[in-house]
Amino acid sequence: MKINCNIEVVNRALPAPRKKAQRSCLAIARQSVKNNELHLLLQQTTQNKLGTKYKIDQNIEKVFTKFVNNGKATIRFKEPPHDLNIQCDSILLKSFLRTLELGLCKKLDPSVLGVSNMNPKNIVQAPKTKVTIKTKADYPVLQGFPRTTEELNIVGLERKSFDRQILKLQSLRVLNLSDNKITSLPKELSALPSLTELIVSNNSLGSGGNNKFGWMGEGNLSKTLRLLNLSGNGLTYLPNQIGKLRKLVTLNVSCNALTILPTSIGTLSSLKYLDVSHNSIDSLPGSLMKFRLESLNIAHNPEISQTRLQPFAVNFDVSSLTQLGAQKVLHYRLPYDASTIPFTLVPFLDNAAYCICGKAVVGRYNCLETSRNVSRIAKEVTASADTSVSFRCVVCSHECVKGLLFPR
Incomplete structure (x- = not known):
């Protein structure tokens, strides 16, 4: 042996x-x-x-x-x-x-x-840890990928589907599937134990209006993924589940058709590099205001610098027991799915909004808009025009409203 x-x-x-x-x-x-x-x-x-x-x-x-x-x-x-x-x-x-x-x-x-x-012998040649597929003829259809693969590059092959052989690569750290025509990623992708970089730029994840983001749910990716590149996919929305990838350092969603960003981005406490350029975003989520990013790119979002004033009318209802329980689940980052809670509560939790203070808000919530200079939240800012942009802010209490109106 x-x-x-x-x-x-x-x-x-x-x-x-x-x-x-x-x-x-x-x-x-x-x-x-x-x-x-x-x-x-x-x-x-x-x-x-x-x-x-x-x-x-x-x-x-x-x-x-x-x-x-x-x-x-x-x-x-x-x-x-x-x-x-x-x-x-x-x-x-x-x-x-x-x-x-x-x-x-x-x-x-x-x-x-x-x-x-x-008997001492010469070492067997080290197995391949980096695999790059450059042509369709080189694709290992029958033999599959080496089990020791740590970096896999399948670029520009016009593939329309995800190869499920990839799910067997337990040592995989970097997966580059850019410049293909992939329309969805399997939920099982979240089970890969070592994946730190996922690059799926210039594909078709937003085609047909049937975006699938189950792989962003609870799993190993929430603990390992550091870089995510979804640029150039025709995405019309980014799911709230992005907040579950809590170890993300770099997020690139440029060159899509996004009009808004989920407030759950504000829960990505490790985030340092954010690129949302070349979209149709008209405001940033207020949950980002407490961040200090290394780099923020908001260029080529024509309406993001237009301040839209609205009356400051807020009404805070008494929270139900369901809402209070849901807030605790999200606060302590407890894993959940349809096998552990009633399936009707899963979208209730998945669609939670996040206040400027970081707390989860489920059900109805108050949303105010204000203008801030993004140089306060990022050391390096790339913008097409004014760096004072609109922020859409969820507020969970009168204290948060006061903090928004009268910042220190």
Whole structure:
């Protein structure tokens, strides 16, 4: 049994700084045909030409598997006092650790392990982690993508549908599907455990008026996604679920047909770069007013600098128990779907608005408009004209109205 992986060897007896992980191979094997004693062999690396052999029986102090679903584990040996920090495909790693467990429990048939594994060998060529498909002829229709793929670029192939083989890539960090004709993304995309950048620019996600954004719901993407590019998709609206991608740092929705932005953008506390240029947006959500962005691009939105005054008439009703409960669910970011709450309440929560103070408002709400200079919320502003723009502000209380009218 052997796996190709990234290995970091830490000698607990030395104060020396840790060395960078290297690509290598770990093998579980018996000593010889006549000697069934099991060993673990760290095969040849650039720093260790002969490899290192570790006795398994009564020599493993502990195996750390807390992050095994992310393809990470640590094997701690007694002698020598080494920690092997392993990173590879999660499925292969689980299989390897299961074999190791059987060997420790004396439940492994030694005959299934090759004696040749004990001989140091050259490392197998590292599997591909970056895949770029440039032509239709290069597309791996039958063999699929390497399971070790971390960056996948499928650009300019005029694909009309999302390839569901991508959902099997547990190590995928960057997915670039730009310049195609994709009309929707599957809800299961949210289950990818490591995706940090999703680029779907210049596609057709807004075609036919049937926008599908289920992948923005509760899932791994809400914890991992840092960059989202939806530019050039003909989008007429951006769903409130965008607020669930709470780790977003960069959001690009330029070159669409948006007229308004959801107030839930104000819940993206990590957001630093926002591009909404080349749309028909007439105002920004008031929930953005508390932000301090690095960059904001509002160019080519012709009506965004036109201030529309309206009477300041507000009426705050007594909240129902349903509203109060919904506000708490959103405040504590509790996961929900139709399997845990009545399905009629899901859109009630999904369509919540967000006050300028950051609180969720469900049901009826008061909305006021004011004008502010966006240089207050961004260090770098790109605009076609005046940087004083209209803000549409949801307010949840008289205190928020007072703060809006009389800013400090």
